[in-house]
Amino acid sequence: xxxxxxxxxxxxxxxxxxxxxxxxxxxxxxxxxxxxxxxxxxxxxxxxxxxxxxxxxxxxxxxxxxxxxxxxxxxxxxxxxxxxxxxxxxxxxxxxxxxxxxxxxxxxxxxxxxxxxxxxxxxxxxxxxxxxxxxxxxxxxxxxxxxxxxxxxxxxxxxxxxxxxxxxxxxxxxxxxxxxxxxxxxxxxxxxxxxxxxxxxxxxxxxxxxxxxxxxxxxxxxxxxxxxxxxxxxxxxxxxxxxxxxxxxxxxxxxxxxxxxxxxxxxxxxxxxxxxxxxxxxxxxxxxxxxxxxxxxxxxxxxxxxxxxxxxxxxxxxxxxxxxxxxxxxxxxxxxxxxxxxxxxxxxxx
Amino acid sequence: xxxxxxxxxxxxxxxxxxxxxxxxxxxxxxxxxxxxxxxxxxxxxxxxxxxxxxxxxxxxxxxxxxxxxxxxxxxxxxxxxxxxxxxxxxxxxxxxxxxxxxxxxxxxxxxxxxxxxxxxxxxxxxxxxxxxxxxxxxxxxxxxxxxxxxxxxxxxxxxxxxxxxxxxxxxxxxxxxxxxxxxxxxxxxxxxxxxxxxxxxxxxxxxxxxxxxxxxxxxxxxxxxxxxxxxxxxxxxxxxxxxxxxxxxxxxxxxxxxxxxxxxxxxxxxxxxxxxxxxxxxxxxxxxxxxxxxxxxxxxxxxxxxxxxxxxxxxxxxxxxxxxxxxxxxxxxxxxxxxxxxxxxxxxxx
DNA sequence: CTGAAAGCGCTAACAC
DNA sequence: GTGTTAGCGCTTTCAG
Numbered sequence: 099x100x101x102x103x104x105x106x107x108x109x110x111x112x113x114x115x116x117x118x119x120x121x122x123x124x125x126x127x128x129x130x131x132x133x134x135x136x137x138x139x140x141x142x143x144x145x146x147x148x149x150x151x152x153x154x155x156x157x158x159x160x161x162x163x164x165x166x167x168x169x170x171x172x173x174x175x176x177x178x179x180x181x182x183x184x185x186x187x188x189x190x191x192x193x194x195x196x197x198x199x200x201x202x203x204x205x206x207x208x209x210x211x212x213x214x215x216x217x218x219x220x221x222x223x224x225x226x227x228x229x230x231x232x233x234x235x236x237x238x239x240x241x242x243x244x245x246x247x248x249x250x251x252x253x254x255x256x257x258x259x260x261x262x263x264x265x266x267x268x269x270x271x272x273x274x275x276x277x278x279x280x281x282x283x284x285x286x287x288x289x290x291x292x293x294x295x296x297x298x299x300x301x302x303x304x305x306x307x308x309x310x311x312x313x314x315x316x317x318x319x320x321x322x323x324x325x326x327x328x329x330x331x332x333x334x335x336x337x338x339x340x341x342x343x344x345x346x347x348x349x350x351x352x353x354x355x356x357x358x359x360x361x362x363x364x365x366x367x368x369x370x371x372x373x374x375x376x377x378x379x380x381x382x383x384x385x386x387x388x389x390x391x392x393x394x395x396x397x398x399x400x401x402x403x404x405x406x407x408x409x410x411x412x413x414x415x416x417x418x419x420x421x422x423x424x425x426x427x428x429x430x431x432x433x434x435x436x437x438x439x440x441x442x443x444x445x446x447x448x
Numbered sequence: 449x450x451x452x453x454x455x456x457x458x459x460x461x462x463x464x465x466x467x468x469x470x471x472x473x474x475x476x477x478x479x480x481x482x483x484x485x486x487x488x489x490x491x492x493x494x495x496x497x498x499x500x501x502x503x504x505x506x507x508x509x510x511x512x513x514x515x516x517x518x519x520x521x522x523x524x525x526x527x528x529x530x531x532x533x534x535x536x537x538x539x540x541x542x543x544x545x546x547x548x549x550x551x552x553x554x555x556x557x558x559x560x561x562x563x564x565x566x567x568x569x570x571x572x573x574x575x576x577x578x579x580x581x582x583x584x585x586x587x588x589x590x591x592x593x594x595x596x597x598x599x600x601x602x603x604x605x606x607x608x609x610x611x612x613x614x615x616x617x618x619x620x621x622x623x624x625x626x627x628x629x630x631x632x633x634x635x636x637x638x639x640x641x642x643x644x645x646x647x648x649x650x651x652x653x654x655x656x657x658x659x660x661x662x663x664x665x666x667x668x669x670x671x672x673x674x675x676x677x678x679x680x681x682x683x684x685x686x687x688x689x690x691x692x693x694x695x696x697x698x699x700x701x702x703x704x705x706x707x708x709x710x711x712x713x714x715x716x717x718x719x720x721x722x723x724x725x726x727x728x729x730x731x732x733x734x735x736x737x738x739x740x741x742x743x744x745x746x747x748x749x750x751x752x753x754x755x756x757x758x759x760x761x762x763x764x765x766x767x768x769x770x771x772x773x774x775x776x777x778x779x780x781x782x783x784x785x786x787x788x789x790x791x792x793x794x795x796x797x798x
Numbered sequence: 799c800t801g802a803a804a805g806c807g808c809t810a811a812c813a814c
Numbered sequence: 815g816t817g818t819t820a821g822c823g824c825t826t827t828c829a830g
Contacts, residue, residue, distance in 0.1 A: 117605065119823055130801045135825065143799060160605050165581040166516045166527065167823035171806045177516065179561070179582065188547035190540065190740075197538035200564060209578055211529070211561050214550060228559055231515040232529065255467065255510050369744055390540075391741045394719055469807055480817045485809060493815060517807035521822045 118159040127155035138163050169233070180417065181229035182212040183222060183239040190390060191362065191406050192240070195262065198410025199238055206418055208235070215242040217304075223248055230256045236417045238262060243303045258420035260413045264305040265430055270420070272413045272431045276306050276386075279402040279435035280313025280358070281320065283384045286400075286437055287356045288321045291446045292382060296329040296347050296354035298340060298368065300361045307332070310360045310386055329354050340367025341374070348375055355447035356382035362389050369395065384443040386435075393440055400443025402435045409433050468509040477505035488513050519583070530767065531579035532562040533572060533589040540740060541712065541756050542590070545612065548760025549588055556768060558585070565592040567654075573598055580606045586767045588612060593653045608770035610763045614655040615780055620770070622763045622781045626656050626736075629752040629785035630663025630708070631670065633734045636750075636787055637706045638671045641796045642732060646679040646697050646704035648690060648718065650711045657682070660710045660736055679704050690717025691724070698725055705797035706732035712739050719745065734793040736785075743790055750793025752785045759783050 120138070124131045129148055136144050137152040144152075155161070169177045182199060184192040192214070200210050211234060213225040222242040229237060230252060237259040241249055246266045253259040253269060265271035287295050297314040300307035311332060318325050328350070331343045340359075344367065347354055357372075359365040365385030372378040379397060388403035412431045470488070474481045479498055486494050487502040494502075505511070519527045532549060534542040542564070550560050561584060563575040572592040576599070579587060586607040591599055596616045603609040603619060615621035637645050647664040650657035661682060668675050678700070681693045690709075694717065697704055707722075709715040715735030722728040729747060738753035762781045 121823080131823095132801055132825085133799095136800090139825085145799065148800085162577070162580050162605060164583060164823055166583050167520050167806090168825070169806095170517050170520060170808090171823080171825040173806095173826075175806085177582075186547065187537075187550060188540075188543045190538075190543075193538045193540075193543035193546075196543075197536065197564060200537060200562075204563075207578075209561055209563065209582065211559055212550075213554075213559065214547060227512070228557075230512050232527075232559065233514060233516050255512060366741065366744070373744070389741075391716065391739075391745070394716070394723070395741070395744055396746045471807080481807095482809080482817060483815090486816090489809085495815065498816085514807055517822090518809070519822095520824085521807080521809045523810070523822095525822085 117164075118161045119164070120161075122159055123152065123155045123161050126159060127151040175233065176235050176421075177233050178207055179209050179211055179232070179234050181232075181234035181237045182210050183225055183229075183237065183241075184212055184214050185240050185242070186214045186216055187212055188214075189362075191387065191404070194406035195240070195410040195413075198407040199414045202411055202414035202418070215240075217242045217301075219243055219245050219248070226252050236260070236421055238413045238417055240264070241266075258417060260417045260420075262409060262413050268428060270416045270429050270431075272409050272416065272433060273306075274404050274409070274433050274435050276309035276435075277313035277316065279437075280310045280360075280386060281317040282435075282437050283358055283386065283402045283443070284314060284317030285321065286439065286443055287358065287382055287384055288317075288323070290356075290382065290444055292356040293323055293447075294326070294329065294352070294354045295323075295356045295358055296331070297358045298334050298343060298360060298364050299330075299332045300364065301335060302332050307360055314358060314360075328352075334360075334364050334367075337363050337367035337370060340364045341371040344368045344371035345375065348372075348377060348381065354381070356445075357384075359383065359385045361385075362387045365389065365399065365401070369399070378442075379445065380448060382443055382445040382447075384437075388438065395442075397442045397445070398440035400440045401438050403438050404435055405433060467514075468511045469514070470511075472509055473502065473505045473511050476509060477501040525583065526585050526771075527583050528557055529559050529561055529582070529584050531582075531584035531587045532560050533575055533579075533587065533591075534562055534564050535590050535592070536564045536566055537562055538564075539712075541737065541754070544756035545590070545760040545763075548757040549764045552761055552764035552768070565590075567592045567651075569593055569595050569598070576602050586610070586771055588763045588767055590614070591616075608767055610767045610770075612759060612763050618778060620766045620779050620781075622759050622766065622783060623656075624754050624759065624783050624785050626659035626785075627663035627666065629787075630660045630710075630736060631667035632785075632787050633708055633736065633752045633793070634664060634667030635671065636789070636793060637708065637732055637734055638673070640706075640732065640794055642706040643673055643797075644676070644679065644702070644704045645673075645706045645708055646681070647708045648684050648693060648710060648714050649680075649682045650714065651683050651685060657710055664708060664710075678702075684710075684714050684717075687713050687717035687720060690714045691721040694718045694721035695725065698722075698727060698731065704731070706795075707734075709733065709735045711735075712737045715739070715749065715751070719749065728792075729795065730798060732793055732795040732797075734787075738788065745792075747792045747795070748790035750790045751788050753788050754785055755783060 120131050120134045124134045134152050137149050203210050215222040219242050236257040240262045241264045261269050261271040265273050299311045334340050359368050385401045388401045392399040470481050470484045474484045484502050487499050553560050565572040569592050587609040590612045591614045611619050611621040615623050649661045684690050709718050735751045738751045742749040
């Protein structure tokens with residue numbers, strides 16, 4: 099590039115100037131396009147003198163490497179971007195997951211393209227399509243409902259995929275010990291003298307909900323307590339319906355003396371109901387999944403805590419192992435939950 | 449594509465098959481590449497018969513449009529992806545923001561590439577670079593600290609940029625009425641009989657922290673109360689340091705009768721300290737920024753609430769207006785905060 | 799060590 | 815309506 103050309107570019111700065119390309123850098127530095135490519139990609143074997151000239155030109159022009167063009171031509175077609183399908187990026191579990199994945203990805207120079215499915219299979223399909231169209235290197239997915247078929251089909255086309263929170267035999271997955279965690283919670287409650295423990299669970303279409311429900315059933319059996327179907331409410335969704343369900347339970351003829359809630363928002367709804375009835379210090383409560391400020395409430399809320407950061411990290415590491423060429427059979431990581439007694443779960447029956 | 453070729457492809461299905469391209473679709477459908485492009489991009493003027501043949505071939509081959517190649521060639525160079533720089537995707541304010549932007553973007557067929565800067569300018573630069581390299585169509589940024597220079601410089605190169613939470617004259621921005629909101633909170637506290645109101649603020653390097661501090665000062669003046677410097681603690685970061693600061697204030701010779709906290713985590717730290725001292729029902733508290741479960745605590749926490757969803761929506765709409773060609777001067781949207789009295793802010797002095 | 803030519807998968811601009 | 819040609823910005827391949 100001659101001085102005259104450079105001047106012209108400077109003059110047109112105000113307008114929407116075309117972004118400089120490698121060619122521009124090359125002609126300004128007086129080298130070939132390929133040499134610029136080598137420097138930009140930090141390939142070895144370029145003389146220090148040329149490296150300097152190229153770098154100077156890069157700075158002068160504010161050249162920014164175009165990864166979209168790069169990955170198009172590149173043999174491995176990698177975009178250094180992974181996709182993530184969340185249930186809802188605004189809920190604390192999802193966002194902690196997202197953050198953990200982001201942190202692992204950053205260490206590998208990779209960015210995360212995330213979307214929220216809201217448990218809607220259509221939305222999930224749409225997002226999946228959008229991510230595949232952008233040729234993400236791999237996917238981390240919290241599957242909406244249990245329709246894994248479309249998901250696994252798409253996996254055949256795109257790169258590797260790691261399932262989170264809900265497993266499938268054919269794919270890598272990271273889940274928690276839902277049954278064992280729930281059983282431990284039940285044992286804990288029973289150890290404090292309760293025999294009538296109600297269980298409130300999420301939509302039965304969600305795998306974790308049925309697993310936790312199963313854990314409750316197994317736990318009762320292990321403790322030699324007969325299941326009372328009236329104490330089980332499934333398909334509870336969100337805080338509001340939970341409030342009604344809990345109120346119904348507690349004002350019934352034979353109310354439970356303790357509650358075991360199968361999910362975050364259900365726990366919060368239950369607390370609302372207990373407070374409204376003034377029973378928060380008389381009815382025991384253990385929730386599955388921890389939440390912020392659980393230790394600031396009165397009573398402090400006992401929970402079976404998941405570790406979303408550990409889950410996210412595990413998922414990301416599985417994915418990157420695949421991207422590094424691991425062709426082994428599907429791996430299924432189970433991250434353990436932890437019972438945190440804080441007060442609400444240690445209330446004894448009247 | 450002949451039948452023989454198709455058979456060969458089917459046979460190699462098990463191995464890592466190259467993803468089908470438009471050419472593959474074209475030859476299978478017996479049309480030109482351009483016709484496939486027209487169908488895939490839903491351009492008008494293709495006979496129904498050919499549309500059908502192309503679509504059949506697409507389904508048969510599981511063809512997925514390659515957006516990276518498309519945007520490279522396309523005149524506008526749009527990638528249908530926007531970048532978002534957050535403080536920390538795992539905190540509730542950031543994730544609500546993210547979600548709101550995602551929702552607006554979805555309506556425009558656009559995906560969101562997000563990263564967390566953790567208030568670190570280096571990390572911010574790095575992420576910015578990564579986003580620009582991927583040629584995002586535009587950026588929504590919650591600036592780390594107040595070093596806007598690098599940010600605005602990058603803006604000249606890339607597409608449009610909207611600043612959130614911290615404004616700059618040269619760029620579009622969405623902020624909240626930090627001063628007015630804080631003044632309203634102070635007036636509210638004073639109206640309940642307090643004269644000694646302490647203020648705890650975040651790092652002075654953060655614009656919102658200084659604005660809220662200024663609101664406190666102005667509020668005092670408006671109420672005719674002399675500022676007592678001993679009641680002001682700035683540069684409080686996180687829950688722990690807050691706890692120490694609050695304990696110090698409340699055990700001093702002339703303790704405050706009310707607390708005004710300038711940020712989420714500071715409010716929570718203050719509650720911890722108050723609970724530890726058993727003063728939560730004696731010292732009034734109003735926090736800037738709402739948080740989940742604030743209405744489940746005892747006492748319920750009065751706050752000046754921001755509306756992260758509205759902020760995110762506004763930011764996304766500003767950005768898409770620019771992407772639609774708006775070349776007007778920078779616009780600065782201010783989203784109003786709202787005082788929510790819940791109990792803690794209505795405690796009267798002893 | 800450096801460079802010229804070809805082409806990644808797609809769309810723009812023009813033929814027909 | 816449909817097809818042909820050129821080329822987006824880059825990396826690959828291969829020649830020097």
